[in-house]
Amino acid sequence: MWQYSAIMRFLALTLALTPFAAVALWQNSFDDHVKKLQEAQSLSLTLTTSVIGGTTEDVRVTLSKPNLVRIDSSGQLITTNGKQIWVYDKAGKTYEESPIDAGSPASVWLLDNAWVYTAFFNDKIGDQIASATKGSSRKLRNVAVTDWNITRKDKAVLQVQMDDQLGIVRGFRTTKDKAEVFVFAKEIKIGDAPIAEGEFAFVAPAGVNKKSSPAAGAALTFADIKPILDANCIGCHSGGGAKKGVVLSSYQEVAKHVTPGDPDNSRMIRPVKRGQMPPGRPLPADTVAKLEAWVKGGAKP
Ligand code: HEC
Incomplete structure (x- = not known):
């Protein structure tokens, strides 16, 4: 009420x-x-x-x-x-x-x-x-x-x-x-x-x-995140030449670099949040927030 x-x-x-x-x-x-x-x-x-x-x-x-x-x-x-x-x-x-x-x-x-x-x-x-x-x-x-x-x-x-x-x-x-x-x-x-x-x-x-927007984060799946990675990351993070060996082209690979529920302890999120990835072209705040929300919500496939 x-x-x-x-x-x-x-x-x-x-x-x-x-x-x-x-x-x-x-x-x-x-x-x-x-x-x-x-x-x-x-x-x-x-x-x-x-x-x-x-x-x-x-x-x-x-x-x-x-x-x-x-x-x-x-x-x-x-x-x-x-x-x-x-x-x-x-x-x-x-x-x-x-x-x-x-x-x-x-x-x-x-x-x-x-x-x-x-x-x-x-x-x-x-x-x-x-x-x-x-x-x-x-x-x-x-x-x-x-x-x-x-x-x-x-x-x-x-x-x-x-x-x-x-x-x-x-x-x-x-x-x-x-x-x-x-x-x-x-x-x-x-x-x-x-x-x-x-x-x-x-x-x-x-x-x-x-609680930080639990509903939004919990509802996100890898399908919501993949377009962001495809557009901004995989140019340098896929295949044999992936930078630092970090491959971001599939859920199985991405999952190696995230801690579900904990964006701050996720290797994939940290450089993005600091504005270091992609190099010289930081993502807009709402895109970063979406990546974070996905991890926060459990990094669902
Ligand atoms: C233009 C090429 C390029 C793009 C695009 C790019 N990266 Fe990178 N990335 C690199 C390079 C180069 C390194 C290695 C940097 C170094 O030596 O510290 C790196 C390293 C990383 C690392 C490893 C950092 C560590 O902890 O060792 C992560 C995670 C990462 N990138 C995530 C991303 C994400 C997520 C995106 C997209 C949002 C992205 N990168 C886009 C070039 C790129």
Whole structure:
């Protein structure tokens, strides 16, 4: 549910005419929520997420202006310092690191399943609402709340529970893997100073390894690599006159010069990476990366 590849569906809005009466209705509620979150410099939430009829778990969400997000759940930690994003798979003891393009709204789309809290980063969130109707007031887990039914312009309908005292959303329904989930913020902490960027950088715990494009590397076979060797290497590395006896014209020969899974310890890769092979004509970075990925993925035939 907290996948960083989550769809930015709420960013792609259909233009709809907002009935004036509806605007007036939610102005005193959701606007207040947006204003409070806009004024906050940091926000720490402990969200209890309950799959209806299923499991419950606490997810810790920490947000800081201008674009810092950390989402910590039992299985996964996702964190971004605005430049890089890390996804740490706790059970698998691996993590992935990817750069973020400047100007990317990562901080917003990371919160795909907690849309109401994107108001912390996005002061225009109110523009995404078509209408809202007030329901009853009641106690929810010992907190005085008022129900609101919000219809967004993308047609999504949300039930949210507004904390009467804080003026911030406490509870809402969402979906995770097609299951209905109820989310309740059991702890809401607002900070008036931003949290240091360093707090959002991922430091791998001992024994945790970085995954480098495993899917791409694992899928590559010698057939993907052969055209690169044919075009750039075999002129000097085939037949009896092969330089240094290194023959690169068949899988059986190439396999003698690679250590599957370990490009840095592969004789064929090292001079290519250093830009020494082919002599005087270094390969483009993406071609080198492809050779490396093939070895990394097991140097499959
Ligand atoms: C224009 C000729 C030429 C081309 C093209 C060429 N090489 Fe070489 N290669 C050589 C020569 C010459 C040597 C021996 C260099 C030396 O004496 O250190 C060599 C040596 C090597 C070695 C052995 C290095 C060692 O550890 O002893 C490897 C591995 C290698 N080449 C890989 C490649 C790969 C991979 C390509 C294509 C991407 C390539 N070469 C393209 C000329 C070539």
